[in-house]
Amino acid sequence: xxxxxxxxxERSPKPRKxxxxxxxxxxxxxxxxxxxxxxxxxxxxxxKLGFGTSILxxxxxxxxxxxxDNGMLVYPGGTLFEAFAIRNxxxxxxxxxxxxxxxxxxISDGSMFMDHKLxxxxxxxxxxxxxxxxxxxxxxxxxxxxxxxxIKWMRNELEAGSWxxxxxxREGGNVGVFDGDGGIKSELIKxxxxxxxxSDILWEAPNKNQxxxxxxxxxxxxxxxxxxxxxxxxxxxxxxxLRGDTFHTFLKK
Amino acid sequence: xxxxxxxxxERSPKPRKxxxxxxxxxxxxxxxxxxxxxxxxxxxxxxKLGFGTSILxxxxxxxxxxxxDNGMLVYPGGTLFEAFAIRNxxxxxxxxxxxxxxxxxxISDGSMFMDHKLxxxxxxxxxxxxxxxxxxxxxxxxxxxxxxxxIKWMRNELEAGSWxxxxxxREGGNVGVFDGDGGIKSELIKxxxxxxxxSDILWEAPNKNQxxxxxxxxxxxxxxxxxxxxxxxxxxxxxxxLRGDTFHTFLKK
Amino acid sequence: xxxxxxxxxERSPKPRKxxxxxxxxxxxxxxxxxxxxxxxxxxxxxxKLGFGTSILxxxxxxxxxxxxDNGMLVYPGGTLFEAFAIRNxxxxxxxxxxxxxxxxxxISDGSMFMDHKLxxxxxxxxxxxxxxxxxxxxxxxxxxxxxxxxIKWMRNELEAGSWxxxxxxREGGNVGVFDGDGGIKSELIKxxxxxxxxSDILWEAPNKNQxxxxxxxxxxxxxxxxxxxxxxxxxxxxxxxLRGDTFHTFLKK
Numbered sequence: 160x161x162x163x164x165x166x167x168x169e170r171s172p173k174p175r176k177x178x179x180x181x182x183x184x185x186x187x188x189x190x191x192x193x194x195x196x197x198x199x200x201x202x203x204x205x206x207k208l209g210f211g212t213s214i215l216x217x218x219x220x221x222x223x224x225x226x227x228d229n230g231m232l233v234y235p236g237g238t239l240f241e242a243f244a245i246r247n248x249x250x251x252x253x254x255x256x257x258x259x260x261x262x263x264x265x266i267s268d269g270s271m272f273m274d275h276k277l278x279x280x281x282x283x284x285x286x287x288x289x290x291x292x293x294x295x296x297x298x299x300x301x302x303x304x305x306x307x308x309x310i311k312w313m314r315n316e317l318e319a320g321s322w323x324x325x326x327x328x329r330e331g332g333n334v335g336v337f338d339g340d341g342g343i344k345s346e347l348i349k350x351x352x353x354x355x356x357x358s359d360i361l362w363e364a365p366n367k368n369q370x371x372x373x374x375x376x377x378x379x380x381x382x383x384x385x386x387x388x389x390x391x392x393x394x395x396x397x398x399x400x401l402r403g404d405t406f407h408t409f410l411k412k
Numbered sequence: 413x414x415x416x417x418x419x420x421x422e423r424s425p426k427p428r429k430x431x432x433x434x435x436x437x438x439x440x441x442x443x444x445x446x447x448x449x450x451x452x453x454x455x456x457x458x459x460k461l462g463f464g465t466s467i468l469x470x471x472x473x474x475x476x477x478x479x480x481d482n483g484m485l486v487y488p489g490g491t492l493f494e495a496f497a498i499r500n501x502x503x504x505x506x507x508x509x510x511x512x513x514x515x516x517x518x519i520s521d522g523s524m525f526m527d528h529k530l531x532x533x534x535x536x537x538x539x540x541x542x543x544x545x546x547x548x549x550x551x552x553x554x555x556x557x558x559x560x561x562x563i564k565w566m567r568n569e570l571e572a573g574s575w576x577x578x579x580x581x582r583e584g585g586n587v588g589v590f591d592g593d594g595g596i597k598s599e600l601i602k603x604x605x606x607x608x609x610x611s612d613i614l615w616e617a618p619n620k621n622q623x624x625x626x627x628x629x630x631x632x633x634x635x636x637x638x639x640x641x642x643x644x645x646x647x648x649x650x651x652x653x654l655r656g657d658t659f660h661t662f663l664k665k
Numbered sequence: 666x667x668x669x670x671x672x673x674x675e676r677s678p679k680p681r682k683x684x685x686x687x688x689x690x691x692x693x694x695x696x697x698x699x700x701x702x703x704x705x706x707x708x709x710x711x712x713k714l715g716f717g718t719s720i721l722x723x724x725x726x727x728x729x730x731x732x733x734d735n736g737m738l739v740y741p742g743g744t745l746f747e748a749f750a751i752r753n754x755x756x757x758x759x760x761x762x763x764x765x766x767x768x769x770x771x772i773s774d775g776s777m778f779m780d781h782k783l784x785x786x787x788x789x790x791x792x793x794x795x796x797x798x799x800x801x802x803x804x805x806x807x808x809x810x811x812x813x814x815x816i817k818w819m820r821n822e823l824e825a826g827s828w829x830x831x832x833x834x835r836e837g838g839n840v841g842v843f844d845g846d847g848g849i850k851s852e853l854i855k856x857x858x859x860x861x862x863x864s865d866i867l868w869e870a871p872n873k874n875q876x877x878x879x880x881x882x883x884x885x886x887x888x889x890x891x892x893x894x895x896x897x898x899x900x901x902x903x904x905x906x907l908r909g910d911t912f913h914t915f916l917k918k
Contacts, residue, residue: 163761164721164751169823186645188447200721211654213644214416238656245663246418253418270659298656329656391694392718396543401717403744403804403835406776410751415782438897441700465898465906467669469704491909498916499671523912549910582861 167399168379168409171314173231174203177358178380178398179323181205182391183365184222192222195388196229202395203359205233207384209330210238213259216314223260237267237294245271249281256289266316267294275312279319286320287397292361293319296327296335298331306350313355323382323391324355328363336362345370357381365390369399371404381411413651420652421632422663426454427483430611431633431651432576434458435644436583436618439465444624444641445475449482452644458614459484462583466512473512480513490520490547490578497522502534502661507541519569520547522568522580532572539573545614546572549580549588552579566608576635577608577648583638589615596625610634618643621649626659632662666903673905674885674915679707680736683864684886684904685829687711687781688897689836689871691716697894698728702735707899711867712737713890715836716744719765729766743773744798751777755787762795772822775833781818785825787834792826799825799865802833802841809885812856819861828863829888836891842868849878863887871896876903877910885915 169367171178182203187195195203206226213219213235216269226233235256243252254262261353266282278293284363285291295309312325315359326348336344336351363385366371373381379398386394396402400409413420435456440448448456459479466472466488479486488509496505508516519535531546533545538544546569548562557565566577579601580588589597589604605613610630616638617623626634632651639647649655653662666673677684680793688709693701701709712732719725719741732739741762752901755872762770772788784799791797799822801815810818819830832854833841842850842857858866863883869891870876879887885904890898 163757164748165754185642186451188450190443190450190696191447194697197694197696197724198692202721209646210656211649211652212655214413215455215456215645215652218450220541238654241659242417242654245659248418251416255753261565270656389691392721393715395721396717399717399721401715401720401744401748403776406744406747406751432722438895439704441703443696443703444700462899463909464902464905467666467907468708468898468901470707471703491912494912495670495907500768501671504669522797523909 164232169256169379170398173204175204177382179204179382180375180386180391180394181207181361181382181384182388183207183209184388185209185214185309186216187388189218189222189225191279191388192225196225199388199391200229202391204232205384206233207265208233208235210236211242219406221261228261232263232290233261234263234292235261237265238270240264240266244273246286253288263290263292265292265294265325267325268319269296269298271405275315279315282316282319282321282396285387289300291321292323292325293321294325294327297350298327298334300334300339300368303371307349308355309347309351313351313360317359318353323361325357325361325363326351326368327383328365328385330365332363332365332369332385337369341366341369343369345372348376350378367397367404370394374398375408376407419663422571423464423651424469424633428457430635432457432614432635433639433644434460434463434614434637434649435641436460436617436638437641438462439467439469440475440649442475442643448641449478452641454480455644456566457485457602458585458637459486461488462494463489465489466492467508475477476513485516486514487516487518487543487545488562490518491523491658493517493519494523497526497534506541516543516545518545518547518578519574520548520578520580522551524545528568529623529627532568534597535569535572544574545578545617547576547578547580551580551587552594553587561599562600562604563607566604566613570612572632576614578614579604581618583618585616585618585638590622594619594622595637596622598625601629605630610616610619620650620657625646627651627658628661645655666856670786672717672916677886679710679798681710683854683888684898685710685867685888686889686892687867687888688894689713689715689891690718690894691715691721694895695724695728695731698731701894702731705894706735708897708901710738712739713771713888714739714741716742717748720744720761721790726765733766738769738796738800739767740769742769743771744776747774750779750787757895758792764895767861769796769798771798771800771831772827773831773833775800775802781821785821788822788825788827797827798829798831799827800831800833803841804833806840806845810831811873815853816856816860819857819866823861823865829865829867829913831867831869832857834871834891836871838869838871838875838891841876847872847875849875851878856883858883872875873903873910876900881914882906889892
């Protein structure tokens with residue numbers, strides 16, 4: 160890039176510690192995953208196998224291997240963790256992860272009630288054998304979480320062993336740090352990031368207006384997730400100012 | 413599934429008689445159809461070649477053969493039937509179906525006026541040589557059909573030889589049993605299903621909120637159609653309670 | 666088509682001079698581009714490599730060659746031209762175009778201010794070595810351009826050497842000749858086409874309601890662009906009256 164165009168913001172190099180992009184795979188075939196890697200390898204760090212899709216996709220172990228062989232972190236959506244948790248089958252979940260070659264998982268409580276201390280103990284326990292990402296926020300749009308709780312829970316989960324914490328937004332981008340129309344709760348986000356480093360947070364931001372806001376607020380190397388496969392390159396264009404919406408963001412005045 | 417997770421609702425096994433999923437193909441290439449079958453074979457029963465797309469897609473006979481060889485029922489959208497009907501070319505339509513290897517068709521009157529008795533006679537005639545699925549409802553959102561007519565027409569068409577009747581919704585999910593915003597006319601649907609078995613109806617339900625409603629109303633094995641290729645696995649997750657929206661639907665209290 | 670169905674409107678044959686369809690590629694892999702060509706070759710004339718995506722897509726030269734070998738006109742989105750222009754790197758842009766095998770470009774000023782005379786001089790200069798398509802309209806929805814200016818600027822740019830002029834609409838179809846909700850500024854469009862031949866204009870019309878309006882207004886062979894890869898066949902169905910929305914448009918009364 161720098162050889163081609165001047166004044167392009169500096170992207171972190173792979174393997175990235177910040178500026179992560181997480182793609183949401185809802186059931187790609189092997190060939191579609193290969194297509195994705197061909198064009199998006201350089202711009203993607205993490206693949207989430209959305210909600211329970213991984214147990215319905217044939218040859219999932221082969222696809223996970225393909226992603227891992229290409230340096231991607233791979234984990235199944237938190238809903239799958241919760242589906243095992245609510246059935247008291249977490250030991251079976253560990254077996255499932257091991258069998259399919261997954262060394263990372265998401266621990267969330269977006270669809271069920273889980274005592275926060277219990278959630279943290281799960282994080283602690285799974286973190287012994289797996290990379291853990293945990294999620295704060297409810298999938299139920301009627302649930303309001305105070306900024307104090309957002310901050311306290313994120314901090315506790317990071318201390319319990321989460322590699323990053325996710326701010327729940329769903330595939331629709333309409334809960335958690337967003338309102339029902341996908342609008343951004345900017346005051347809440349600013350308050351959270353006064354106490355939790357934004358580099359420790361992975362923001363689910365499926366919609367373009369949300370991606371733009373985070374890039375303008377936190378810079379080119381903000382961590383963004385729930386990106387559909389064919390939105391990864393458009394997102395990278397937004398990060399680099401190669402799309403109308405952020406065309407002027409990183410140009411020197 | 414049952415080996416992995418407990419309390420998952422019982423899906424009908426393939427070849428299915430109920431719990432059908434119909435995918436809408438709007439012009440996939442051969443390789444894209446192969447990708448689809450790799451991941452969605454188990455979760456799909458019927459492929460509709462949407463509206464008139466089949467006569468614009470090269471190698472359509474090859475694609476139809478591919479789907480049929482994989483046990484899919486395949487039929488072109490009703491708009492194609494109507495395009496031949498309004499031109500008085502139904503004999504040519506039979507030739508087209510035979511030439512491309514199609515042994516199933518949709519008979520509809522969503523875009524043109526057709527006397528109901530004439531429509532039933534078409535169903536009767538085509539049913540001699542083809543599997544017929546017929547559709548009730550107008551593509552014109554200003555046309556209101558009384559529940560009495562929905563019920564009478566569906567019954568007549570089933571008696572005339574339709575394998576199933578479709579409740580028109582379009583790709584947008586915004587006419588027929590839905591209102592212009594995609595909302596569900598639940599009273600109408602409940603009234604219809606007091607007289608017509610819901611297993612005889614294929615509900616076009618392209619939007620997630622519609623799919624959720626039908627699953628919660630009629631159970632895991634409701635027949636759903638107009639599903640885009642990459643929404644088939646997400647829909648199967650909804651059916652099985654592996655997505656936030658139906659997470660609690662089938663759990664024993 | 667004519668062998669199959671009567672009363673289908675006459676489409677211009679390839680290579681087309683009118684009735685052009687421009688597909689927007691936002692980062693397809695080689696295999697996805699092949700899939701696209703398999704089904705859409707006959708229905709597509711131009712490929713736009715959307716905004717700055719071309720410099721982020723690996724093997725871009727190979728993909729450009731694939732499209733060109735299949736008779737497609739190929740050009741990168743105007744935002745890329747502007748990204749080079751605002752950095753005073755237009756000489757580098759020429760090198761980039763030559764290096765990747767591009768013999769066509771878009772000259773626009775949708776994201777930056779550019780004096781209209783300067784823009785025309787760029788068109789004149791680039792037109793010596795490249796096929797130039799230029800775009801009128803701002804990506805900023807708050808910018809209102811009078812119909813006089815739409816007409817004057819389009820005329821000047823055509824005289825300066827543009828092959829066609831584009832009416833800016835963005836991928837969202839919500840600026841320029843459309844309002845913020847995607848509605849059509851029909852009076853403006855009619856006024857423009859009283860002075861500029863509609864065959865000299867490529868209308869960006871990503872949304873179905875917009876495509877229908879243009880087809881009903883200007884006929885089957887209107888030039889339409891910003892069409893997503895999997896909407897090209899559905900658009901062709903709209904053109905030919907093989908979809909409910911235009912079912913009656915071209916039928917003789």
